[in-house]
Amino acid sequence: MKLHNQTMIAFSVTRYQKNDRTMEKTIDKLSTGLAIRRASDNAAGLAVSETIRAQVRGLSQAQRNMQDGLSVLQAANEGLNNVNGLLQRGRELAVMSANETMTAEDRKASQAELDELLKAIDDTAQKLEFNTKKILGENAPLILMVGANPGQKLTVDLVDTSTSALNLTQASVLTSESAEQLIQTLDEAIIKTTGNLTKIGSYYEAIEHHMANTMVKETNLTSSLSKLVDTDMAKEMMNYISQDIRQNSDQLIVSRINQSAGDALKLFNS
Structure with missing residues (x-):
């Protein structure tokens, strides 16, 4: 008691x-x-924080998307440089074969090398891929999600660098006349490839700009989220x-x- x-x-x-x-x-x-772990801690604050958190995670994923896009463009750039080098060598052969000092046997040897160069161009166009997606073998657009919300997309136009796209399927240096004509055709192919390289560079710059903006947005939203829930x-x-x-x-x-x-x-x- x-x-x-x-x-x-x-x-x-x-x-x-x-x-x-x-x-x-x-x-x-x-x-x-964490200041907010459950709805009972701050119901209104939880609703706001989850909305911000979704935006932050979306922006983070968008940056990874753009990084993948940059990787595709880097691969495309290397592929186009390779094609350009092959075209330059093909032009040398055409200039050489247009010379009347060349014999028929000489031109046959040049044609054999030219055929291998053209095969290498098609090989680059057909086999250069990123995650099984062809990069230089078709004109299909590559659409990148560069933001956290619907509609925030960037379209990258991929290019076709195959010999058919470059008008080189009938390339011949077996006569001085055909070799001279090929010089003009190769000049046009080189101009087209160089233009594609310029286009790839422009896309690369645009994606880097989007990435910089996205990083700033993510940083600001992360700071706001921290003030709310930490x-x-x-x-x-x-x-x-x-x-x-x-x-x-x-x-x-x-x-x-x-x-x-x-x-x-x-x-x-x-």
Whole structure:
């Protein structure tokens, strides 16, 4: 049996339990670093934070999309440079074969080398791929998602560098006349390939510009999200200390009252 002040103990116990629940939330915030972990923490804040979080993650993925696009353009650039080099060598053969000092056998040897050059051009066009998608073998557009929302896209027009696209399927240096005509055809192919290289460079620059803007947006949104959901560690630490003092005080009050009641019982037993 205990003799105690029911009102004071009931008040202290109630305050202790309330404070215990508050301390649990504070410890949760301190341990996770998050001010909002569940809807009950801040229902409106949670809705806003999840919307911002979706934007941040979308922008992050858009940057990866654009990085893939840059990789495609880098591969296309290398492929076009290779084709350009092959065309330049083909032009040398055409100029050489247009010379009347060449014999028929000489021109046959030049034609054999030219045929291999043309095969190499088609090989580049057909086999240069990124994630199984042809890069230089067709004129299909490459559409990149460069933002977090619908409609934020960039279209990159891929180019066809096959011999048929460059009008080189009938290329011949077997006569001086055909070799001379081929010089003009190769000049046009070189101009077209150089133009494609310029176009690829322009797309590369545009994607880099979009990436820079996306990184700025992501940084700003991440900062806003942090301010909304991250715990103010200094403030929560002060709350924890304050709650700990109150909790210890309530424990002391209940303990002292029970001790006083025990002392009173001893007097009755004397």
